[in-house]
Amino acid sequence: MTDQAMIENELRALLRDCLGLSQQRVDAFDADTGLFGHLPELDSMAVATLLTEMEDRLGLVIEDDEIDGEMLESFGALLAFVTAKRQAG
Amino acid sequence: MHFASYTAPGGQEELALTFGDPSASTRLLVLPAWFDEANKLRHFSVELMRALERAGVASVLPDLPGCNESLAPLAAHDLASWRSAALAASQAYGCTHVLAIRAGVNLAPDLPGWAYAPLAGKAALRALLRARVVAAKEAGRSESSEALLQTGKNEGLALGGYHLGAEMVAALARAELPAHGLHTLTPADFDAAGLWLRAEPDHDGAQAEALAARIVQDVQG
Numbered sequence: 594m595t596d597q598a599m600i601e602n603e604l605r606a607l608l609r610d611c612l613g614l615s616q617q618r619v620d621a622f623d624a625d626t627g628l629f630g631h632l633p634e635l636d637s638m639a640v641a642t643l644l645t646e647m648e649d650r651l652g653l654v655i656e657d658d659e660i661d662g663e664m665l666e667s668f669g670a671l672l673a674f675v676t677a678k679r680q681a682g
Numbered sequence: 683m684h685f686a687s688y689t690a691p692g693g694q695e696e697l698a699l700t701f702g703d704p705s706a707s708t709r710l711l712v713l714p715a716w717f718d719e720a721n722k723l724r725h726f727s728v729e730l731m732r733a734l735e736r737a738g739v740a741s742v743l744p745d746l747p748g749c750n751e752s753l754a755p756l757a758a759h760d761l762a763s764w765r766s767a768a769l770a771a772s773q774a775y776g777c778t779h780v781l782a783i784r785a786g787v788n789l790a791p792d793l794p795g796w797a798y799a800p801l802a803g804k805a806a807l808r809a810l811l812r813a814r815v816v817a818a819k820e821a822g823r824s825e826s827s828e829a830l831l832q833t834g835k836n837e838g839l840a841l842g843g844y845h846l847g848a849e850m851v852a853a854l855a856r857a858e859l860p861a862h863g864l865h866t867l868t869p870a871d872f873d874a875a876g877l878w879l880r881a882e883p884d885h886d887g888a889q890a891e892a893l894a895a896r897i898v899q900d901v902q903g
Contacts, residue, residue, distance in 0.1 A: 609875070610875035610876065610879045610880075611879045611880060611881055612880075612881055613880050613881075613882070613884050632881075634881035634882045635881055636881070637813045637814070637816040637817035637820060638718050638813045638842060639881035640813070640816045641809050641810075641812035641813035641815075641816055642809060642813075642878070642879055642881075643879075643881075644812060645805070645808065645809050645812065646879060657812075657815050657826050657827050657828075658826075660812075660815065660816060660819065661819065662819075662820075
């Protein structure tokens with residue numbers, strides 16, 4: 594499995610666990626699938642939990658100033674953020 | 683299930699839920715998850731204890747001072763006073779084993795038992811600080827975890843609706859995962875996900891049953 598495919602699988606699994614969705618449902622997420630702002634259950638505590646779990650599972654450290662609405666806007670944006678972090682790291 | 687109370691250091695009475703026969707040879711001290719996670723794991727914890735009771739294992743779930751039904755102000759408590767309270771509850775009910783849930787591991791008295799998805803105190807604090815930073819951003823304000831932590835260490839801080847005293851913030855910031863002799867179990871061991879991750883509270887009866895079965899199996903050796 595490529596690094597990119599691994600990241601994508603982990604992110605889908607993470608959203609499945611955080612949002613209580615079926616695997617089938619998260620498998621259908623594409624780059625345009627809306628996240629924060631589109632999903633009412635993602636409040637600030639849920640976002641913090643999601644980011645902290647993302648750090649643990651993907652071996653990242655996310656700084657305060659990197660957290661913004663844009664990275665959480667869509668599945669594609671979140672994937673691009675994590676991919677860039679992994680390449681920079 | 684019975685409502686009981688134990689005397690925490692400082693003299694105040696704190697609520698405890700007890701399950702099973704008080705004369706059972708095995709009695710488990712269940713140390714709850716903290717703060718936001720406490721809510722998300724409460725139903726799971728209690729259902730787990732009901733499953734243990736059906737298998738003949740007694741258990742007790744104490745309130746931590748400053749939480750749930752407690753009359754004590756949370757800001758007056760810190761890690762050391764919570765540890766003393768956990769020990770007092772353990773002694774009051776003659777506990778033989780401990781099940782520490784998530785950050786509860788930071789309070790575990792010296793008993794054999796299990797740590798369920800253990801979380802260091804500093805990691806619990808980091809998640810609360812981050813939630814506050816995210817909430818501030820949504821409201822168009824800028825706060826940083828570092829500055830908040832400094833303020834918290836000096837004068838205490840409200841995080842996720844919990845008023846933590848300066849000593850609690852300072853103690854949590856230092857709290858690495860303690861060296862414990864407990865068996866670590868995680869949701870992955872039961873092919874399940876952690877309910878604390880859920881954006882909205884939910885329950886997983888199958889996981890509660892599986893965790894209880896594993897504990898019973900270990901106890902019966």
